């Protein structure tokens with residue numbers, strides 16, 4: 001398949017990343033099918049896209065008619081088979097748990113046309129292990145966007161052990177067609193490149209607070225104004241979802257060893273359901 005043959009993109013999962021990726025694809029002119037497991041989740045994702053394109057139009061970053069046209073290109077689904085029946089590419093952004101993703105790929109493999117390319121937005125999990133659930137590991141790769149997708153330029157395009165060169169080329173070209181800058185990652189290791197750097201930074205920040213050496217606000221001031229990243233470590237954890245960072249760390253700890261042991265402070269937030277911006281409370285309050 002060539003880039004020009006891609007018309008319809010299905011995004012599985014309408015959460016933070018899923019709706020953001022769907023928005024980026026719709027703004028780039030693709031027909032987008034957005035699917036989640038119930039009406040409430042998928043409608044919430046659609047509403048977030050509506051809010052976001054509205055914001056972009058309000059700030060003259062796109063025109064009102066482009067915002068309306070992008071929204072018109074998004075169709076919502078609950079039934080997975082219906083959502084992928086005409087998909088050229090499926091971008092999967094379901095929760096960051098190996099078992100959940102494997103179940104989705106089993107269902108997807110049975111439902112998707114033979115030509116469809118599968119791209120996972122996993123933040124850390126093995127592309128090879130996920131690809132092996134399907135009968136098309138050569139048509140499978142990682143396509144890792146960053147939060148918020150509409151604002152972040154980078155996409156990691158990650159090769160699994162059997163990903164073909166054609167699939168890597170196609171998905172890199174697709175990322176460019178979506179206005180992004182792809183970076184190819186040839187080693188399928190936990191966290192790939194960005195999260196291998198960023199998630200331990202969030203974890204170390206949490207360990208500093210856990211040990212009583214500094215407050216959340218003090219650590220954030222230093223990361224923002226001293227290290228020069230746009231958000232403090234805890235603001236960033238709230239932005240990406242504390243649960244997302246925590247699950248990435250658990251996996252890195254399991255595969256890469258003790259240097260990645262998650263700080264209990266993160267676990268406490270996850271167990272309390274205080275996951276960051278998306279729940280209204282994390283390290284900071286958003287209500």
Ligand code: CAA
Pocket residue numbers: 051052053055056122123145146147148149150151152195198230231236239240244245
């Ligand atoms: N769509 C449209 N508008 C949005 C938006 C979205 N998705 N998200 C925020 N905005 C709006 C805000 O509502 C705000 O609007 P108002 O001014 O009307 O209040 C405005 O954008 C803020 O924009 P600014 O440009 O003023 O803000 P900023 O310069 O601080 O940029 C940012 C915001 C791009 C998020 C910036 O803070 C940033 O780059 N942060 C770091 C994000 C980052 O590192 N992400 C990667 C996380 S790691 C990851 O995602 C990987 C993983 O697997 C865990």
